[in-house]
Amino acid sequence: MKTKHIIIVTGLSGAGKTTALNILEDMNYYTIDNLPLGLEKSLLDTEIEKLAVGIDIRTFKNTKDFFKFINYIKETGVKMDIIFLEAHEAIILGRYTLSRRAHPLKEVTLLRSILKEKKILFPIKEIADLIIDTTEIKNVELEKRIKKFILAKDKENIDVNINIHIQSFGYKYGIPTDSDLMFDVRFIPNPYYIEKLKELNGFDEEVKEYVLSQKESEEFYSKLLPLLEFLIPQYIKEGKKHLTISIGCSGGQHRSVTFVNKLAEDLKNSKVLKHINIYVSHREKELGHW
Structure with missing residues (x-):
């Protein structure tokens, strides 16, 4: 068996699976869209070392077929990651309206098809290594997130317990709809109202110093870090493969950015947590809001 790494790209129809496969192809993955289940053995026996396979609701009759497929891959010892793409129903409706394509489930209405697919695929989403909500992101941001995820795992070169x-x-x-845990830091004094800090952001030292020196910040963070060091192992024990932690402030420029960067660094260096893959994004920066 020659295959070293296989990425399964799945998710809601219209959420960007084809775009994700194109991104992986540019990263030197051999890509196959809608692989018929049952061909996995012959596929893994090829000389292809890096493989990305698109699987959607058209590929399997029920989720049992999907789990049978991934369980076979796991048994072979091939490194595998599952990327799950989703988007808000209204966005998918709009995309289908523009493309004039029929939804694969062909329910009475397009919305019913989307909601039914969402329900069917939920168990797969629960075991995904990377979940990306494409509701508000452009293709260039989708590419950044996929690359960041894969490069971080390659750098670690270990079996990751949770992403x-x-x-x-x-x-x-x-609010970001893909959040598992969400923390509101608007109770902390806002640097926006300090004239010299207004145009800066959470990457700037002056802003970081201002935010983190607040009494409220110190008390909040002294509780946040231990809470997550407790929760994350519980999620791992439960079998959760992907966790999204969102921290919000008014504009997503000062306070939330400061805490996200600090939290990411401290979790990476935590003596309690092992084999975790952390990647960071700043939504408002990516959307051009600052």
């Missing part, structure tokens, strides 16, 4: 995505956001632009 943790930590993101900042601004409440004024809406």
